[in-house]
Amino acid sequence: MKNLFALCALAIVLVGCSGGDAAKSESPTDKPGSSAASESKQITVAMLPKKKGVPYFTSCSEGAMEAAKELGNVELIYDGPTSGDAADAVKLIDQWTAQGVDVIAVSPNDPAVLGPAMKRARDAGIKVLTWDADADAANREFLVNQATPEEIGNSLVDAMAKDLGGDSATGEVAIVTASLTAANQNEWIKFMKVRLEKYPGLKLIATKPSNEDQKLAFSVTQDLMKVYPNLKGVFAISSVAFPGAAEAVKQAGKAGKVLVTGLSTPNDMKTYVKEDVVKSVILWNTKDLGYLTVFAARELVDGKLKAGSTTLAAGRLGEKKVVGDNVMLGGTITFNKENIDQFDF
C-alpha cells in the first residue's frame, strides 16, 4: 500500500513536469504581436469593483457583461474582494498582472494601497483604467467618469423644480451638504446655484453641513423646517444626509409638503419614495458605467483611445466625450415612484 502511494506521487510529479514544459513552450506564442493593434484580437479585461457583491457594483457588472457580449472579442473577468479589503484587491491586481490580461479596470477602494499594484501592472505592459472612482493619475491611463459636477447639479435642481411644479415652481429650498469643505459637494453646489437661476420662483435660503452624520442631518433638517415654515424642498446631497433629511421630514408628518431629493442608489431610498417623502432620487446610470468601461478598455487596446482623443464610440451609448484623461459617461437617471421598483441595487 505504501508503494502505491509512492507510485502515485511519482506519477503526479512526472505529469507535473511534462505539463510545466508544455507551459514554457506555449507561453511565447500567447502574445503574438501585441503591439500591432489588430481589432479582431481577443482581449481579456479584468474589472475590479471596490467591493464585490454590493448591489451598486453588481449593477455595473451587468452593463460590463452586456458590453463584452456585444463586442464578442472581449473576455471579461469581474472579481473583487467580498470584504472590500484593499489588500485583497492588491492580490487580485497582481494576479491579473501575472496572468497577463490586456486591461485592468479598477474602482479603487483605497488608491494609496492599490497604487503600487497598479504601477506594477503598467510596468508589465498592461493597460490600466480607473472607473467609478479615481486613483493617482500616474497609475492609470484613463478614468471612466460617471458624471460631471455640472450634470449632477443640474439634475438635482431640475428634479426638484419638476416635482414642485415645473418651470414655474415656487418656494423656498435649502441644501443639506456633507461638510462645508467637502470638495465634491461644493462643486455640485456651485453648479446648483447657477442652475437655480433658471427657476426664478425657487429661492435658496440656507446651506447647512451635516458632517457625514445621519443624526446631524436629521436634526439640521428639523431645524430648517422650524426656522423656515414655508420650506418646500431640501437637497440632501450626501449619501448619509439623504436618508437623515428624509427621516426628519417623515417624522414631522410633512411628507409631500416638504420634498427631499439627492443622490442615492434606489434600494436605499425605496421606502421614502413609496411614502412620498422623496419624489426623485438621482443617480448616474450604473449599468452604462460598466458598459462604457468595457468599451473604453477595448478601444484603449486597439489604440483608438489615446492621449488627445476627444470622443469614443461606445456601442449603444453612441459617441461619448473624452475630456483630458477622463472618459465621460454623462447623463443621470431619476428614480421615482413609477420606475424605482424596476431597479434592484
Added chain:
Amino acid sequence: MRTFRWSRELTLVVLLTCLMAAASVLEPKFVTVRAQTLLATHLWELALVAIPMLLIVITAGIDLSVGSIVALSAVSFGLMFERNVPPVVAVALTVIIGTMLGGLNGWFVTKMKVHPLLVTLATLAAYRGMAEGISTARAISGYPDWLLSALQGPTPVVIFVLVALGTHLVMTRTYFGRWVLAIGTEENVSRFSRIPVDRVKLWLYGFSGLVCGIAAILLVARNNTAKADMASGLELDAITAVVLGGASIHGGKGRVTGLVLGLILIHETREFVSWHWKQNELNLVVIGSLLILTVLLENIAEIRKNRKPQPVNPASAKP
C-alpha cells in the same frame, strides 16, 4: 526506505504536487517563475507570523492577537514616520512596540494565569481598537521610495528564511526546543522537571510580538500605507497554516518543515483557485476543504497502516 513513515510533510508534498500538476495543465501561465514571483509577494507577512504561532500552538497555547499587533505596530510606525522620526529609528521602535505587545500577552498568560485564548481574544480587540484610536482610522501614506524598495523584493524572503531556519534549529537542536515540546506534551510534568515553563512561554509570546512588529513594517512598505484595519483575519490564516502543517492544537506536536509546506500549500491553493475560477470568495471554502482533506488523507493512511498485522510503532506518531 524500509522504515517508511507517513508524515504530514509527505501528505502536503503529495497535495502540493497534485495541485501544481493540475495547474500546469489547466493554467500553464500559473506555473511560470514570473507569475510565482509576483504572487509570492503577498505571502511573507503571513509566513513570518505563522512561525511563532507554531511554537505557541506547540505549547498548547494560541495567539489570536497577531493581526491586531501587526495593525497597531504598523500604525505606530506610520505615526512616527509622520512626526519625522528617522526611518531606521522608527523601524527599531516598531519592532520594540510589537515585542512589548506580545510580551504583555505573555505576562497575562504566565503571571495572571489566564488562558491564552481569553488573553489574546481580549488583546485582539483591544490592540485593534488602540490602532484605530491613535490613527483616528485614517490611512498614513507617503513613505520615501528608498525605504519602500529596501523593504520589498528579496528582503522579506531573507528575513523569513532566517527566522524559519533559526526556529527550526532551535526546535531540533537545543534544550529550549525540547522544553517547548515538553510543555505542550505535559505541562505539569515539565514544571516538576524544573523546566522554566513560564519563562519559555513569556519568551514565545514576546517572540510572536517581535515577528509581528517586523511583519508590520513589511506590510506597510508593501502597501505604502499604514491603516488600522490592516492584517485583519491574519490570526486565522496563521493558525490554519500551523494546523495544516501538522501541529496539534492540543500541543506537543509540530515542526517548522510541516509549517513551511502548509504555508506553501495554502498560498498556492488560494492563488490558483482565484486565478482559475476568478471567484475570490471561493477561497474560503477551498481552504476549509483543504484542511479537512489533509487530515482525512492522513487518517486513511493511518487506518490502513494499523490494519496491517505489522508491529505498530507507537513512537512513530510523535516527531
